[in-house]
Amino acid sequence: MAVKGTTKDDFVHLARIALSDRQQDVHTFLQRIAKRTDDADLATALVELLRKRPTRSSALRRAPAIALPVDTDTRFQLLRMEEHPVLPHEPIYSEVVRGLLQRLIDERFRIDALVQAGLEPTKTILFTGPPGVGKTMAARWIARELGRPLLILDLSAVMSSYLGRTGTNLRHVLDYAKSLDCVLLMDELDAIAKRRDDTGEIGELKRLVTVLLQQLDDWPSSGLLIAATNHAELLDPAVWRRFDELVEFDLPQREAAKAFVNSLLQSVSPNAGDWSDVLSIALAGQSFSDIERKLNSARRSAALNGNNLGDHLASLLQVSDHSKRDRIDLAAQLVSTGLVSQRRAHELTGIARDTIRERLRSATDQGE
Incomplete structure (x- = not known):
């Protein structure tokens, strides 16, 4: 029976991504169907499945068994995983910052309300502010509150001695993070996401910005990518526009x-x-x-x-x-x-x- 609001091509696409084991893409596709269909019963059933999120436990169970991506030259790991993030003390933030962080948590626990309203939870977040104001700790706090592992991207490791491979390293890291139900922290974003009109940067580094923009556009709604920078003024303007949410951390008063x-x-x-x-x-x-x-x-x-x-x-x-x-x-x-x-x-x-x-x-x- 055809589902109103969908086409034959939609179901062919669903079959393709399901057979390729792209669970996050299946999740995103089902969200889209739930929003588009005129069949109230179908929308309710899909929302309930999405709310229960059966992929979460399976992703967490198999996360330790999946080898972390490594640089092909040095064999160094490109990511650090904190399966159960631990905080040395509870973070202290301004009322505005704490409100934003708490809303990000609430979105994940009330995803059904968002889906019914035709919305998706925040997928990408940019943390800005001077060093030492709690950006990394905020990422750990979010991962802990969501009960998800935290993946930390070491950008210095991604930067291969062979610059032509740096884009490949970045794709491997982000594809790996997409395959898991996790929180990804990309620290020191300005190291690779500099302005493309910066005449001091060579072409390969500028191409990295393009790779990053493509990945941000394609980030699944079931995942959460957090990028942090101490030098917001260095970021390419196009990078700013790709993030769903901006959180500015100030020095404590x-x-x-x-x-x-x-x-x-x-x-x-x-x-x-x-x-x-x-x-x-x-x-x-x-x-x-x-x-x-x-x-x-x-x-x-x-x-x-x-x-x-x-x-x-x-x-x-x-x-x-x-x-x-x-x-x-x-x-x-x-x-x-x-x-x-x-x-x-x-x-x-x-x-x-x-x-x-x-x-x-x-x-x-x-x-x-």
């Missing part, structure tokens, strides 16, 4: 820095809350990786010298570029919470001890 410092100090300092409050003043605007590096350095120094951790945390309070009023408030806060003495607060902030005492009395009189 005070509230984000405070929450991050608190999460790192909770298990090692009884005064984690007080320290996170004062350190956020000095550390706001620095990347998460820089903040973590400084805190770990302070912890190592305390452990090696047998000193109180607070003495080393206090050394992170470089606030000479802050206004005098902010430094007075910080000095008073350091003393009122018992984190340091008045003498040490003076050394750290440059605020006279008499001024600190006056600020503390004023706060007491006002009931702060």
